[in-house]
Amino acid sequence: MAAVQHFDVIVIGTGAGGGTLAHRLAPSGRRILLLERGDYVPREKDNWSTKAVNLEGKYNTKEVWRDAEGRELHPHTNYWVGGNTKFYGAALFRLRREDFWEIKHWGGLSPAWPISYEDLEPYYSQAEHLYQVHGRREEDPTDPPASAPYPHPPVSHEPRIQQLSDDFARLGLKPFHVPLGVMLDERNPRASRCIRCETCDGHPCLVYAKADAQVLCVDPALEHSNVTLLTRAYVSRLETSPSGRDVQRVIVEREGATEAYSADIVVVSAGAINSAALLLRSANDKHPQGLANGSDVVGRHYMGHVNSVLMALSKCPNPTVFQKTLALNDFYFGSKEWEFPMGHISFVGKLDGDTLKAGAPAIAPGWTLELMAKHSLDFWLTSEDLPDPNNRVTLDRAGNIVLSYQPNNEEGHGRLIEKLKNLMKQQTKCRVHGHECHEGLFARSLYLGQRIPLAGVAHQNGTIRFGRDPKTSALDANCKAHEVDNLYVVDASFFASSGAVNPALTVMANALRVGDHLLARLK
Ligand SMILES: Cc1cc2nc3c(=O)[nH]c(=O)nc-3n(C[C@H](O)[C@H](O)[C@H](O)COP(=O)(O)OP(=O)(O)OC[C@H]3O[C@@H](n4cnc5c(N)ncnc54)[C@H](O)[C@@H]3O)c2cc1C
Ligand code: SF4
Numbered sequence: 001m002a003a004v005q006h007f008d009v010i011v012i013g014t015g016a017g018g019g020t021l022a023h024r025l026a027p028s029g030r031r032i033l034l035l036e037r038g039d040y041v042p043r044e045k046d047n048w049s050t051k052a053v054n055l056e057g058k059y060n061t062k063e064v065w066r067d068a069e070g071r072e073l074h075p076h077t078n079y080w081v082g083g084n085t086k087f088y089g090a091a092l093f094r095l096r097r098e099d100f101w102e103i104k105h106w107g108g109l110s111p112a113w114p115i116s117y118e119d120l121e122p123y124y125s126q127a128e129h130l131y132q133v134h135g136r137r138e139e140d141p142t143d144p145p146a147s148a149p150y151p152h153p154p155v156s157h158e159p160r161i162q163q164l165s166d167d168f169a170r171l172g173l174k175p176f177h178v179p180l181g182v183m184l185d186e187r188n189p190r191a192s193r194c195i196r197c198e199t200c201d202g203h204p205c206l207v208y209a210k211a212d213a214q215v216l217c218v219d220p221a222l223e224h225s226n227v228t229l230l231t232r233a234y235v236s237r238l239e240t241s242p243s244g245r246d247v248q249r250v251i252v253e254r255e256g257a258t259e260a261y262s263a264d265i266v267v268v269s270a271g272a273i274n275s276a277a278l279l280l281r282s283a284n285d286k287h288p289q290g291l292a293n294g295s296d297v298v299g300r301h302y303m304g305h306v307n308s309v310l311m312a313l314s315k316c317p318n319p320t321v322f323q324k325t326l327a328l329n330d331f332y333f334g335s336k337e338w339e340f341p342m343g344h345i346s347f348v349g350k351l352d353g354d355t356l357k358a359g360a361p362a363i364a365p366g367w368t369l370e371l372m373a374k375h376s377l378d379f380w381l382t383s384e385d386l387p388d389p390n391n392r393v394t395l396d397r398a399g400n401i402v403l404s405y406q407p408n409n410e411e412g413h414g415r416l417i418e419k420l421k422n423l424m425k426q427q428t429k430c431r432v433h434g435h436e437c438h439e440g441l442f443a444r445s446l447y448l449g450q451r452i453p454l455a456g457v458a459h460q461n462g463t464i465r466f467g468r469d470p471k472t473s474a475l476d477a478n479c480k481a482h483e484v485d486n487l488y489v490v491d492a493s494f495f496a497s498s499g500a501v502n503p504a505l506t507v508m509a510n511a512l513r514v515g516d517h518l519l520a521r522l523k
Contacts, residue, residue: 007033007228008522010250010263012235012278015083016507017491018269019213019221023130024515026221030522033261034218034227035252037234037270038079041086041214047206048199054355059087059204066396068404073455075273075403080204081231082214083271084458085504089201089324089349090181090210092133093501094124094509096332097144103497106340107409108386110497114468114477117144123509128179131211131508135179142329143176155180155196158320161347164377165326167427173330178346179505180324181211198321201349213508230254237282238266238487244286246486265518268464269491269511272302276393276463276493277401279474292464292481297474299394301387302405303462303498306413309348310420311376313367316430318377323350331419332500342416343383343500351378379420383413384500387462405454459503464493478517479510490514 008030011018022034041059046052053059059080065073078087097117103110125148128135134152137143154177157165168175184194194209208215221227230252237251239260247266252259268275276299282291290298327346334340353370367375385391391405467473470482479494481487490511492503499506 004249004260004262005033007031007261007263009033009265009267009518010035010261011267011269012250013037013083013269013271013274013491014081014218014229015213015269015271015491016085016504017511018267019082019085019217020127020130020508020511021267021269021490021515021518022221022227023217024512025518026224026227028519028522029224029226032221032227033263034221034229035233035235035250035261036081036229036231038081039231041080041082041204043206045206047204048197050199050203050352050354053199053203054358057358063401065401065403067454068402073403076456076458077271077273077460080214081218081229082212085212086204086210086214087202088212088458088504089502090131090212091178091324091327091346091502092128092131092181092211092505092508093179094144094146095499095501095506096142098333099497099499103341105384105386105409106411110341110384110386113496114466114473120506120509120513121145121147123512124505126512127505127508130512131181131216131505132183133179133181133211133505134177134184136177139174139176140327140329141174142332150179153186155182155184155322155325156186157325158322160318160320160377161323161326164427168328168423170428171423171426173328173423175326175328178325178327183209183211196322198350198352200322201324203349233259235270235278238268238278238291239282240284240286240291240484242286244284245484247291247484263486265486265488265522267488267490267514267518269489271491272460272463272493272495273393273401273403273457275489275491277395279464280393280395281399287483292474292483292487294483295471295474297389297465297472299463300389300392301462301465302391302393302403302460303385303387303495304405304457305459305498305500306343306383306385306407306410307456307459308381308413308417309351310379310381310417311351311372312379312420312424313372313375314377314430315375316432317374318350320350323347323378331416335419338412338415340412341384341500342412342419343381345416345420346380346382348378348380351376381413381416381420382459382500382502383409383416384498385409387465387497393463403454403457459492459498461492461495461498461503464489465496466494467496479514488514488518
């Protein structure tokens, strides 16, 4: 092995956490090394092919994990510069203020975070600016208070979605515009970087108009000469000093060789599953259960949300191109009839026949997949799953990832689905089929529920939780390992509970918060 090169900071992983942190640290002039196991996503037409992306899984990792029973898992996750933000739907939500408190759910308690919403609020505003979020405050009554407006106006609804929004409002609900990180300028379409296409959610953006961590954070960070990125650099292990109090060497597999790097501060941000796996792989005499794992929480409390895609079919087609603009949080904390949280209703990108083939639902009688996709409104429902210590990441004897997960807290999700079904039955009659359609809509409306399977690890979080008590958490409130003085974790691993909105903005905001802490520490 060649001599060990030393840096001020090493960041492992360039996704929502690592990429955002790199952006915050870059102007400091400190020597920063970014280690990323993936490469740049190639810019090619397949970026926007649903067949290549959804059916063939062209950009997914080919890694095979196992579930608790030893069955193969083909995880829907992506190893590239920018991490999963290259593929995300860019719905950039703040957690609700109450999500930071202990909340009683049907299935048990959602624990409090060691920081409050107010601690993270300034960083949410900064993250919304950095990721160019388009939205409108105060439409959603569950929205927490914000110190700044959204930097850009909301992405408008297309007519079918506007109609649905009006229907929901007529029923006394508070539909709102999804806060979105797309560089769309609707007032000046010729100059707009984003062309508002149908292949956004789940796809990389061919024209670099999605607010992802590569385009907005890693590439700008690399303009600073003090920042170095090594791609195809898989971090296999972290080695500590003899006392076990510091990470001394970061071991990297790159281009068939093993290399070692060192830094004053080492930040792990490899995604909640891979970060836990890395710490477990790094067990040594001083850390026999895995690095920073005296508490035995590393890998435990895996959460990924209770998610469903629900297609509401109707006789009328749904010609919407960019569907993911509308959401409802009216049932986030419960309802008149049900005192427990249910969750969040929004949309996935418009489904098409190829995408449906990848996870084919039962075909409705008289429909083809193509036809169904042309006539569906494609809802995305998220409810909170609770941190169960038995839902966990472990390693098998060969060092492969094993993900054990028993769904929990599902009752609220079932009730959320029922709520949506009832709401859809109350849509206004359509202009084409008139009253006939209205009557028929009830009968013809067909809901094909598809719970996202375990391999759908898009919202993975919670595996290296932060907290005040070193007995029950691996990280302190600054996301520093309780047991290692120069080790931090800034991906979605730190979550103490998962809330029921998409996680990425919270990961980004927290990375900026930890970034400020590191800048102060490095002074
Ligand atoms: C299809 C899809 C749609 C989504 N839509 C949304 C959405 O609309 N809104 C939202 O908020 N969230 C969404 N998400 C989730 C969001 O992308 C994640 O919450 C977010 O990216 C998590 O950030 P992270 O930093 O924890 O991990 P990641 O972004 O996954 O980054 C981890 C990085 O670490 C690298 N890495 C892993 N292991 C190693 C190793 N050993 N050595 C070196 N590098 C390593 C990986 O290659 C990757 O680049 C979506 C996810 C997917 C897959
Ligand atoms: S052009 Fe706009 S809508 Fe299309 S993938 Fe890029 S960001 Fe998404």
